[in-house]
Amino acid sequence: MEKSVSLFKFNNGVKDGLPIGLGYLSVSFAFGVKASILQIPLIITLLISMTNLTSAGQLAGLEIIATLGTFAEIILTQIIINSRYFLMSLTLSQKTDDSFSLKKRFICSAFITDEIFAVALSKPGKISVKYFLGLALLPYIGWASGTLLGAVAGSLLPEFIVNALGVALYAMFIAIIVPPATKERGVLFAVVLSAGISCALYFVPVFSALSSGFAIIITALVVSLITALIFPIKTEEEVLDA
Amino acid sequence: MPREIKMLLLVLAMALVTYVIRMLPLVFFRKKIKSRYVQSVLYYVPYAVLSAMTFPFIFYSTGNLYTALIGTAVALIASLTKSSLIVVAVLACLAVLISGFIL
Secondary structure (H helix, E strand, O other): OHHHHHHHHHHHHHHHHHHHHHHHHHHHHHHHHHHHHOOOOHHHHHHHHHHHOOHHHHHHHHHHHHOOOOHHHHHHHHHHHOHHHHHHHHHHOOOEOOOOOHHHHHHHHHHOOHHHHHHHHHOOOOEOHHHHHHHHHHHHHHHHHHHHHHHHHHHHOOHHHHHHHOOHHHHHHHHHHHHHHHHOHHHHHHHHHHHHHHHHHHHOOOOOOOOHHHHHHHHHHHHHHHHHHHOOOOOHHHHHHO | OOHHHHHHHHHHHHHHHHHHHHHHHHHOOOOOOOOHHHHHHHHHHHHHHHHHHHOOHHHHOOOOHHHHHHHHHHHHHHHHOOOOHHHHHHHHHHHHHHHHHHO
16 A cells, blocks of 8 residues: 555656756757767766766766866866755755655755755645655756767767757756746846956956866856845745745 | 866866765755854845856857857846746847847
């Protein structure tokens, strides 16, 4: 009896994970194309996706890996870009039921992404390990297989098509940041300021010696620290009060 | 160090850092971050990062500044209509492809 209930929960998770998996397929395809443009070996590209499962961090890392940057650079970049997972993991830790043993917490941690976190958190009550792993299954498969397809396509397709595909990943980033920017002034401020500082670091000769990894770290830190001062977000309690 | 070995080590370093950030709170802490300022900073980080990674690099993503500018414009307009990620990406790619034939 208990087994069938657990199984049901795993299946529930898989079902909820399907749309995330499909979305990841296309984003990671674009990532794979980008990696092949940067001439990263296929096996390395696939390994990045299978061990990281995150879009922004991987793209920043990709540039550093392609230019054989320093370890300090890649470590700092990932800490800044992925710091949001710290908060998500913290929030998720209040949402887990007793099936999350210590060992399973170590395993589940690897699959915390923006989308998986958002869906898990939207469920009423506590979630089980089986539901969480079911939820992570298709996104993980989608992320890995999309990367592989993109990297292969990038190396096989003619140049003019690969060039056109080169814009895909950035177009998706725009599609992520524009809708919330039209709704929240804080996000709009952060997006515009960030684009401005990033362009300045790139075009102004004094700063252009800065590697892309460090430029992103500095931009993200400065922009988030300033935006949080001017546009503090509503905390959960306030949202509940309202 | 051979190129592939260095790449492999960089990938492993990246994976390790990303994993530890995700793992620490779920395994060791069980408390919430109370500071409204810290919560706000973490809320804005992804938007700041994505914007900084997109601009100005999207302009050089197609090997031709003009087709890239057209692709960027199409992506921005398509995003305003709240199209899904894949639709925005496909439209931007098509815009680059078509303008590549014309320009």
